[in-house]
Amino acid sequence: MLDFDSYDFSLSGILLVSSIEKTDEKYKITPHINDNVGTLKDGFFAFFESYSKSARDSIGLIYEITTEGNELVSRSEYKPTAITKGTQQHYLRVILPPDTKSGSYVLNIIALKESSTSTANSNLPIAAAQRSIKVFRTIADAIVIDFDKAVRQLRYVANGDEMDFINSAKTIDEKTKRFEQFWEKRDPTPRTTRNEAFDEYYLRITYANQNFGGYSEGWLTDKGMVFIIFGKPMNIERGTPYNDGRVYERWTYSSNREFLFIDNSGFGDFRLVSPRLVSEKYEYNK
Numbered sequence: 001m002l003d004f005d006s007y008d009f010s011l012s013g014i015l016l017v018s019s020i021e022k023t024d025e026k027y028k029i030t031p032h033i034n035d036n037v038g039t040l041k042d043g044f045f046a047f048f049e050s051y052s053k054s055a056r057d058s059i060g061l062i063y064e065i066t067t068e069g070n071e072l073v074s075r076s077e078y079k080p081t082a083i084t085k086g087t088q089q090h091y092l093r094v095i096l097p098p099d100t101k102s103g104s105y106v107l108n109i110i111a112l113k114e115s116s117t118s119t120a121n122s123n124l125p126i127a128a129a130q131r132s133i134k135v136f137r138t139i140a141d142a143i144v145i146d147f148d149k150a151v152r153q154l155r156y157v158a159n160g161d162e163m164d165f166i167n168s169a170k171t172i173d174e175k176t177k178r179f180e181q182f183w184e185k186r187d188p189t190p191r192t193t194r195n196e197a198f199d200e201y202y203l204r205i206t207y208a209n210q211n212f213g214g215y216s217e218g219w220l221t222d223k224g225m226v227f228i229i230f231g232k233p234m235n236i237e238r239g240t241p242y243n244d245g246r247v248y249e250r251w252t253y254s255s256n257r258e259f260l261f262i263d264n265s266g267f268g269d270f271r272l273v274s275p276r277l278v279s280e281k282y283e284y285n286k
Contacts, residue, residue: 007051007127008052008053008054009050009051009052009053009056009059009083009111009126009127010050010051010127011048011049011050011051011109011111011127011128011129012048012049012050012051012129013048013129013131014046014047014048014107014109014129014130014131015029015031015046015047015048016031016032016035016037016044016045016046016047016131016133017029017030017031017032017044017045017046017047017091018030018031018032018040018044018045019045020045020047020091027047027089027091029045029047032044035132035133035134036133036134036135036136037094037096037133037134037135038096038102038134038135038136039136043093043094043095043096044093044094045091045092045093045094046063046091046092046094046107046109047089047090047091048089048090048091048109048129049087049088049089049090050083050087050088050090050111050127051086051087052083052084052085052086052088053085054085055082055083055084055085056082056083057082058080058081058082058083059080059081059083059111059112059113059126060078060079060080060081060111060112060113061078061079061081061090061092061109061110061111061112062075062076062077062078062079062092062109062110062112063075063076063092063094063107063108063109063110064076064107064108064110065094065096065105065106065107065108065133066105066106066108067103067105067106068104068105068106068132070106073097073100073105074095074096074097074100076092076094078112079092092109094107096135098171098172098173099171099172100135100172101135101172102135102136102146102147102148103134103135104132104133104134104135105132105133105134105135106130106131106132106133107130107131107132107133108128108129108130109128109129109130110125110127110128111125111126111127111128112124112125112126113126147172147175147176147179150179150202151163151166151167151175151179153202153205153219154166154182156225156228156229156281156282157186157201157281157282158182158281159281162182165178166178166179166182183195183197183198186198186284188284196284197284200284201228201282201284204227204228204231204282205218205219205224205228207227208221208223208224208227208228209224212224212227212270214267214268214269215267215269221269221270222261222270222271222272223249223261223270223272225272225278226251226259226272226278228282229278229280229281229282230253230257230280233251233252233253233259234252234253234254235251235252236249236250236251236252237249237250237252238250245266246262246263246264246266247262247263247266247270248260248261248262248263249261249263249270258274259272259274259275260272260273260274261273
């Protein structure tokens with residue numbers, strides 16, 4: 001453990017906080033219990049303490065957000081702060097840039113020597129603290145780890161115009177809003193917090209990835225496509241009717257609808273041979 005008493009001035013670790021109230025010179029805070037700040041659309045607070053052996057008229061506090069590769073993503077303005085002797089509590093409000101991509105980042109709190117300028121001068125740090133944060137957005141209460149992929153996966157439920165409209169958004173926030181609106185139109189129970197159509201669709205994608213993957217991700221395979229659009233078949237027939245040992249699978253659905261897949265490679269790479277094209281889109285059925 002770091003011995004703060006051995007330093008003239010130092011900073012504690014950083015606590016992520018979703019809200020702060022100050023009453024009677026005391027802070028009432030609501031900690032954010034995980035590293036994912038992508039769910040906090042109005043930003044969040046970095047809460048920390050300073051430990052000083054003497055009072056200081058002013059230092060500067062800033063935050064920086066960097067990638068794990070140390071590429072700067074965002075830097076706050078210089079905030080002059082008077083420092084008292086001993087332990088003192090501080091917070092900085094952190095706003096993510098609207099085009100922040102999903103992923104892992106590092107939040108840095110930096111204390112700077114007093115400056116007469118209003119801009120941060122990170123060449124003069126006297127103390128610093130850092131912690132990891134993650135930016136993964138939520139849609140319908142589900143964490144979307146790779147939002148761009150979630151949009152690409154709409155191919156079995158959205159038409160071309162709908163995909164173009166979502167992808168033409170100029171910012172991630174606008175793209176997310178269009179994505180949410182797309183699913184809101186398909187919500188079978190709009191007065192509830194759960195969107196059953198969204199949940200079922202991405203559960204099918206998860207199942208396809210777990211069961212039909214091979215040369216590509218399961219949701220991109222022919223089996224994955226059929227499963228995502230039509231769901232679990234009523235019956236699966238499997239055999240090897242060909243002299244060359246090729247394996248087939250026949251999936252049967254209601255109304256005697258059938259899909260025939262053949263593994264031409266012998267490595268589980270089943271291709272749809274009948275029908276050759278599928279024009280239908282996913283629809284939620286209660």
